[in-house]
Amino acid sequence: xxxxxxxxxxxxxxxxxxxxxxxxxxxxxxxxxxxxxxxxxxxxxxxxxxxxxxxxxxxxxxxxxxxxxxxxxxxxxxxxxxxxxxxxxxxxxxxxxxxxxxxxxxxxxxxxxxxxxxxxxxxxxxxxxxxxxxxxxxxxxxxxxxxxxxxxxxxxxxxxxxxxxxxxxxxxxxxxxxxxxxxxxxxxxxxxxxxxxxxxxxxxxxxxxxxxxxxxxxxxxxxxxxxxxxxxxxxxxxxxxxxxxxxxxxxxxxxxxxxxxxxxxxxxxxxxxxxxxxxxxxxxxxxxxxxxxxxxxxxxxxxxxxxxxxxxxxxxxxxxxxxxxxxxxxxxxxxxxxxxxxxxxxxxxxxxxxxxxxxxxxxxxxxxxxxxxxxxxxxxxxxxxxxxxxxxxxxxxxxxxxxxxxxxxxxxxxxxxxxxxxxxxxxxxxxxxxxxx
Amino acid sequence: xxxxxxxxxxxxxxxxxxxxxxxxxxxxxxxxxxxxxxxxxxxxxxxxxxxxxxxxxxxxxxxxxxxxxxxxxxxxxxxxxxxxxxxxxxxxxxxxxxxxxxxxxxxxxxxxxxxxxxxxxxxxxxxxxxxxxxxxxxxxxxxxxxxxxxxxxxxxxxxxxxxxxxxxxxxxxxxxxxxxxxxxxxxxxxxxxxxxxxxxxxxxxxxxxxxxxxxxxxxxxxxxxxxxxxxxxxxxxxxxxxxxxxxxxxxxxxxxxxxxxxxxxxxxxxxxxxxxxxxxxxxxxxxxxxxxxxxxxxxxxxxxxxxxxxxxxxxxxxxxxxxxxxxxxxxxxxxxxxxxxxxxxxxxxxxxxxxxxxxxxxxxxxxxxxxxxxxxxxxxxxxxxxxxxxxxxxxxxxxxxxxxxxxxxxxxxxxxxxxxxxxxxxxxxxxxxxxxx
Numbered sequence: 001x002x003x004x005x006x007x008x009x010x011x012x013x014x015x016x017x018x019x020x021x022x023x024x025x026x027x028x029x030x031x032x033x034x035x036x037x038x039x040x041x042x043x044x045x046x047x048x049x050x051x052x053x054x055x056x057x058x059x060x061x062x063x064x065x066x067x068x069x070x071x072x073x074x075x076x077x078x079x080x081x082x083x084x085x086x087x088x089x090x091x092x093x094x095x096x097x098x099x100x101x102x103x104x105x106x107x108x109x110x111x112x113x114x115x116x117x118x119x120x121x122x123x124x125x126x127x128x129x130x131x132x133x134x135x136x137x138x139x140x141x142x143x144x145x146x147x148x149x150x151x152x153x154x155x156x157x158x159x160x161x162x163x164x165x166x167x168x169x170x171x172x173x174x175x176x177x178x179x180x181x182x183x184x185x186x187x188x189x190x191x192x193x194x195x196x197x198x199x200x201x202x203x204x205x206x207x208x209x210x211x212x213x214x215x216x217x218x219x220x221x222x223x224x225x226x227x228x229x230x231x232x233x234x235x236x237x238x239x240x241x242x243x244x245x246x247x248x249x250x251x252x253x254x255x256x257x258x259x260x261x262x263x264x265x266x267x268x269x270x271x272x273x274x275x276x277x278x279x280x281x282x283x284x285x286x287x288x289x290x291x292x293x294x295x296x297x298x299x300x301x302x303x304x305x306x307x308x309x310x311x312x313x314x315x316x317x318x319x320x321x322x323x324x325x326x327x328x329x330x331x332x333x334x335x336x337x338x339x340x341x342x343x344x345x346x347x348x349x350x351x352x353x354x355x356x357x358x359x360x361x362x363x364x365x366x367x368x369x370x371x372x373x374x375x376x377x378x379x380x381x382x383x384x385x386x387x388x389x390x391x392x393x394x395x396x397x398x399x400x401x402x403x404x405x406x407x408x409x410x411x412x413x414x415x416x417x418x419x420x421x422x423x424x425x426x427x428x429x430x431x432x433x434x435x436x437x
Numbered sequence: 438x439x440x441x442x443x444x445x446x447x448x449x450x451x452x453x454x455x456x457x458x459x460x461x462x463x464x465x466x467x468x469x470x471x472x473x474x475x476x477x478x479x480x481x482x483x484x485x486x487x488x489x490x491x492x493x494x495x496x497x498x499x500x501x502x503x504x505x506x507x508x509x510x511x512x513x514x515x516x517x518x519x520x521x522x523x524x525x526x527x528x529x530x531x532x533x534x535x536x537x538x539x540x541x542x543x544x545x546x547x548x549x550x551x552x553x554x555x556x557x558x559x560x561x562x563x564x565x566x567x568x569x570x571x572x573x574x575x576x577x578x579x580x581x582x583x584x585x586x587x588x589x590x591x592x593x594x595x596x597x598x599x600x601x602x603x604x605x606x607x608x609x610x611x612x613x614x615x616x617x618x619x620x621x622x623x624x625x626x627x628x629x630x631x632x633x634x635x636x637x638x639x640x641x642x643x644x645x646x647x648x649x650x651x652x653x654x655x656x657x658x659x660x661x662x663x664x665x666x667x668x669x670x671x672x673x674x675x676x677x678x679x680x681x682x683x684x685x686x687x688x689x690x691x692x693x694x695x696x697x698x699x700x701x702x703x704x705x706x707x708x709x710x711x712x713x714x715x716x717x718x719x720x721x722x723x724x725x726x727x728x729x730x731x732x733x734x735x736x737x738x739x740x741x742x743x744x745x746x747x748x749x750x751x752x753x754x755x756x757x758x759x760x761x762x763x764x765x766x767x768x769x770x771x772x773x774x775x776x777x778x779x780x781x782x783x784x785x786x787x788x789x790x791x792x793x794x795x796x797x798x799x800x801x802x803x804x805x806x807x808x809x810x811x812x813x814x815x816x817x818x819x820x821x822x823x824x825x826x827x828x829x830x831x832x833x834x835x836x837x838x839x840x841x842x843x844x845x846x847x848x849x850x851x852x853x854x855x856x857x858x859x860x861x862x863x864x865x866x867x868x869x870x871x872x873x874x
Contacts (some may be wrong), residue, residue, distance in 0.1 A: 001461050002610065003452030004651055005642060008443060010466070015440030024438050025473070027466035029447070036462070043480075060624065061633030062640055101624070119825070147643075149826045173439065187497065187538065196498030203499055205442060206584075214441055270714070270735070276721025277707070277714030280735040284713025287789055287828055295737030295745070298707065298717040304732040304775065338741065352724055388556070389586050391724055 001031040009054045009144075009151055016155060018173060021165045022050065023218065032056065037068025045072075045129045045139035050163065055146030057122040059101040065143050066125070070109035072141075073127055077107050083114040083123045090121060115142075115158045120150040126162055140164075169218075172200075172226040174234050175250025176213040178241055179404040180422040186211055189240060193233065200230050202237075208397050209404065209425040210246075210253055213237060243411045244422070253403045254282045254289075260410050261292035266372075267340035268406070270296035271309055271330040273321065273347040274364065279399045294338055299330065309333030320359065322347050324382050327365035331380055335369040342410070343369045344402045348385070350394045362387040364398040366424075368405050381405060385426040397426060438468040446491045446581075446588055453592060455610060458602045459487065460655065469493065474505025482509075482566045482576035487600065492583030494559040496538040502580050503562065507546035509578075510564055514544050520551040520560045527558060552579075552595045557587040563599055577601075608655045609637075609663040611671050612687025615648040615678055616841040617859040623648055626677060630670065637667050639674075645834050646841065646862040647683075647690055650674060680848045681859070690840045691719045691726075697847050698729035703778035703809075705843070707733035708746055708771035710758065710784040711801065716836040731777055736767065746770030757796065759784050761819050764802035768817055772806040779847070780806045781839045785822070787831045799824040801835040803861075805842050818842060822863040834863060 010027045017024050025048060030036045037056075044051050056065030070077050084106035088098055105122045108114055115124030125143040129135060142159050144151045178186065183206040187194060190213075193202045200217035215233045220226040238245045246256040261268055270279045276298055283293045297308050302321050305311040311329045319325045330345035348364025355361035367382040385401055387394045401424045408421045447464045454461050462485060467473045474493075481488050493502030507514050521543035525535055542559045545551050552561030562580040566572060579596050581588045615623065620643040624631060627650075630639045637654035652670045654663040675682045683693040698705055707716045713735055720730045734745050739758050742748040748766045756762045767782035785801030792798035804819040822838055824831045838861045845858045 001451060001464070002455045002651075002653070003448045003450070003461070004610075004612065004649070006445060006448045011440045011443045013440070014438060018439045024440070025468060026477075027438070027464070029464035031462060040463075059621075060631065060640070096621075099625075102621075149830060173441075175441065184496075184533075184539075188536075194497065203497070212441070214439075216439070272714070272717075273732075274721075275718070276726075276730075276732070277709070277717025277735065278721075280709075280714025280737075281712070281718045284711075284715075284735075284737060285829070285832075289713075290737055293713075293737060295710075295713070295735040295741040297734055297745075298714065298721075298732040300717075300721060300727055300730060300732035307775070308732070308734075338744070392722070393586060395722075 001029065009146070009148060012148070012152070013052050013054070013155070016160065017052075017163075018171055020160070020163065021169045021171050022163065023169075023171060032062045032064050034064045034067035034071055037064060038071035041068065041072040041129065041141065042134070045141070046134045046136075049137055049139055051139060051141045052159075053141065053143040054151060057105065057124065057143060057145050059099075059105050059122070063104075063122075066104075066107060066109065069112065069125060069127060069141060069143060072129060073109050073111050075109035075111045078110050079103075080106055080108050080114045080123070083108070086116065086123075087121055115144075115154060117145060117150055118153050118157065120145055120147060122150070124154050124159065126159075170220065170223045170226050171216065171218045172223070172230045173217075174215040174230045174248075176215075176234060176237060176241075176245055177247040177250055177253060177256065178211040178213060178244050179209065179246050179253060179400075179407060180424060181211065181241070181244050182425065183211060186213075186241075190237065193237070200226075200233050202233060208393070209400050212250070243408060246407055253400065253407065255286045257403050257407055257410070258283060258286045258289050258292050260407070261342070262288075264341075264410065266292065266342060266410070267338075268293050269334045269338040269340045269343045271334035271343060271345040272296065272298050273300060273305070273330070273345075274350040275346050275348075275395050275399045276300055278395055279344060279346060279402055282399055282403070294340055296334060296338070296343075305330065309337060322349055322359050322363055322365060324365055324367075324384065327367035327382050328369075328380050331367040331369035331382075332378065335371070335378060339374065341371055341374065342406060344406055345369075346398050346402055348387075348394065348398055350398075351391045360386075362389070362394050364394065364401075366398065366402045366405055368402070368409055370409055381409065381421065383424055384428045385424065386428045387426045401426065438466065446583070446585060449585070449589070450489050450491070450581075450592070453597065454489075454600075455608055457597070457600065458606045458608050459600065460606075460608060469499045469501050471501045471504035471508055474501060475508035478505065478509040478566065478578065479571070482578075483571045483573075486574055486576055488576060488578045489596075490578065490580045491588060494542065494561065494580060494582050496536075496542050496559070500541075500559075503541075503544060503546065506549065506562060506564060506578060506580060509566060510546050510548050512546035512548045515547050516540075517543055517545050517551045517560070520545070520553075523553065523560075524558055552581075552591060554582060554587055555590050555594065557582055557584060559587070561591050561596065563596075606655075607657065607660045607663050608653065609660070609667045610654075611652040611667045611685075613650040613652075613671060613674060613678075613682055614684040614687060614690060614693065615650060615681050616646065616683055616690060616837075616844060617861060618648065618678070618681050619862065620648060623650075623678075627674065630674070637663075637670055639670060645830070646837050649687070680845060683844055690837065690844065692723045694840050694844055694847070695720060695723045695726050695729050697844070698779070699725075701778075701847065703729065703847070705730050706771045706775040706777045706780045708767040708780060708782040709733065709735050710737060710742070710767070710782075711787040712783050712785075712832050712836045713737055715832055716781060716783060716839055719836055719840070731775055733771060733775070733780075742767065746774060759786055759796050759800055759802060761802055761804075761821065764804035764819050765806075765817050768804040768806035768819075769815065772808070772815060776811065778808055778811065779843060781843055782806075783835050783839055785824075785831065785835055787828045787835075789828055797823075799826070799831050801831065801838075803835065803839045803842055805839070805846055807846055818846065818858065820861055821865045822861065823865045824863045838863065
């Protein structure tokens with residue numbers, strides 16, 4: 001509540017609920033205060049039949065979910081013998097003994113049941129708030145541990161099985177991942193598809209130059225018809241946006257790029273300066289990325305650019321490290337030293353310091369050295385970006401632009417290098433017309 | 438609301454409010470539904486004097502914050518001439534013309550005022566919900582754009598100035614960053630400091646092996662006394678935890694490591710396999726990191742381990758890529774090829790595939806090659822980790838453990854290499870006793 005922690009559980013749980021046909025209507029976060037927890041349960045349970053809570057189940061005095069739930073139920077807190085035995089065994093296996101604080105985790109409101117925690121020590125809870133004057137239907141309350149690595153297994157193994165999705169309620173969603181087009185241009189192109197009273201509902205969100213188009217159908221009672229409607233919209237959007245569509249299944253850009261390279265049996269390396277390894281990190285986030293990505297270099301200092309991948313120091317002295325010739329030399333050096341098909345290089349001024357009048361913070365050169373076969377000719381693309389925002393923004397967007405560049409080049413097949421590659425967002429020459437508006 | 442987007446604004450705004458002495462009591466997220474937005478405003482405004490809203494101010498039909506606020510105010514929506522002129526000028530400068538959808542952004546509830554958006558096109562809003570039967574004091578409502586890169590500048594330049602922190606209310610907080618100790622051990626050590634009814638309140642959260650201790654004083658009316666109390670607790674904790682305290686100002690581990698290396702005028706390189714660049718990315722996240730971090734290698738494939746940093750292929754054949762000898766060879770190869778003081782190497786099985794009975798998913802070797810002067814003797818530490826969790830967990834925690842290893846080695850000064858380095862979390866030999874319980 002004080003801004004020291006980032007909650008990621010609400011988003012994850014909502015995603016799971018939607019996939020089961022249950023539509024979340026509100027997220028509420030409250031502080032460590034049993035009375036506030038209880039009154040929030042009272043309020044929400046008067047309008048919805050299911051509440052999922054997370055966190056506050058641990059051993060400390062600030063863990064007040066049990067107390068809040070007990071208050072809402074009007075129950076006393078009692079020890080759960082089975083949970084106590086399980087916790088005791090778990091602690092013994094770790095060579096520890098039960099403390100009073102830890103024992104608190106094996107307690108529950110009298111009317112609740114404990115849910116086993118396969119990973120951590122705090123059991124979850126399940127209870128039903130009964131019908132009252134203000135609550136016309138019973139409300140299920142499921143309490144899960146806060147740490148995501150405990151919450152997720154408990155959800156899968158126990159909690160999801162407790163839920164009773166409304167019969168006949170169907171929510172079909174579909175995500176498309178789109179690059180190289182500004183949000184306002186997309187809205188203009190898709191026009192009537194995006195009207196608010198239309199079903200399926202089509203929406204778009206933008207993040208770091210990647211657009212996510214969301215198609216959602218929840219008005220139909222028939223699952224097959226819902227799916228067909230969503231399918232038809234996805235196909236129409238894919239037709240209109242052509243190679244801008246990186247995935248019609250919401251696959252993130254790095255995974256889509258890896259997948260395309262794998263299909264082409266091509267390999268990739270990276271040579272990073274201002275992004276410092278972020279591009280490699282994004283690529284290796286993808287399970288199985290080793291089939292296409294071999295690794296690369298973080299040439300953060302000028303000396304490393306020369307020492308590791310042979311960038312001519314005179315080139316750096318003449319043009320500066322953030323320049324087209326250096327970006328090209330980094331890409332070519334990486335390609336030749338690793339013997340792969342494609343090399344992405346990034347060099348830029350991420351800030352907050354280091355900007356100059358001619359190369360302000362946000363100036364980034366991205367280069368792609370590409371060949372279709374290992375002994376084939378090498379072609380090099382280079383683009384200059386002018387990225388607005390913070391150091392983190394510049395770095396993320398530079399890495400994203402590099403991936404988009406590789407996407408368009410790879411998607412074009414072995415066509416001649418012409419104007420076929422769309423402009424990248426934040427590309428300097430086109431900053432005015434293609435910047436997000 | 439459907440789990441497709443992660444909200445990070447609530448945390449950020451809470452942090453800003455706390456720094457101004459305003460204590461957040463609830464976060465609420467509701468769907469794109471004007472009536473639900475209005476009823477949430479009604480409910481919250483009956484108990485608090487300030488509501489900050491984010492998002493829903495854009496040009497699409499799903500942007501319903503204006504409509505929800507108008508409903509709560511009982512106002513019609515009108516065009517704001519100044520906002521319209523500003524938007525028109527902004528669009529013209531980008532070579533675009535005003536569409537009906539865009540014009541909607543220059544409208545507001547009649548009783549609200551528009552707040553200029555320096556970055557994007559959607560103005561913010563400010564309104565006051567008046568006293569009613571259910572609302573005993575007026576409630577300020579401030580609406581900010583959803584994109585963080587628009588929200589933050591608007592907060593700083595306009596919104597923060599609209600708030601009126603309660604006179605005399607003081608919240609003093611302090612964060613300590615701690616590594617190499619399990620949460621349960623910490624709770625045991627700090628014992629009485631962490632009692633719930635104590636002021637200042639001391640809490641702890643754990644994330645990927647890093648503990649954050651939060652000290653908070655809000656009961657005192659006197660700012661100087663609050664600060665002194667918090668200071669005294671911070672000093673006591675720092676004394677008890679010694680080198681486990683990476684920062685007594687909440688500085689994240691990578692920044693603290695960079696800072697220590699800078700103070701020691703030492704330099705660092707990285708050689709990453711399973712983390713694929715993440716360690717470099719974490720280090721270069723820190724502004725000014727180039728003073729200590731020169732860059733490094735992502736030796737993702739075995740071939741790259743041999744080709745780029747000279748790991749003997751026989752070593753890989755004999756022991757496997759995830760082994761102590763290979764981790765050591767990676768660290769030494771990196772140190773020698775870059776000519777720096779310290780080289781961190783990581784090689785592991787991040788999963789989900791690639792695990793074997795003897796090297797299951799989560800097996801990671803971390804090695805540190807270290808010298809106190811460039812021509813001094815090289816010593817190498819290597820630790821084996823058994824990290825539970827997903828691919829992302831394994832990667833993040835492996836990178837974190839590597840940083841912790843460098844922290845302890847650097848903090849020990851040029852003392853002889855002995856048992857002075859504490860065990861790392863997830864270290865295999867000590868998995869049972871030191872794993873988080």
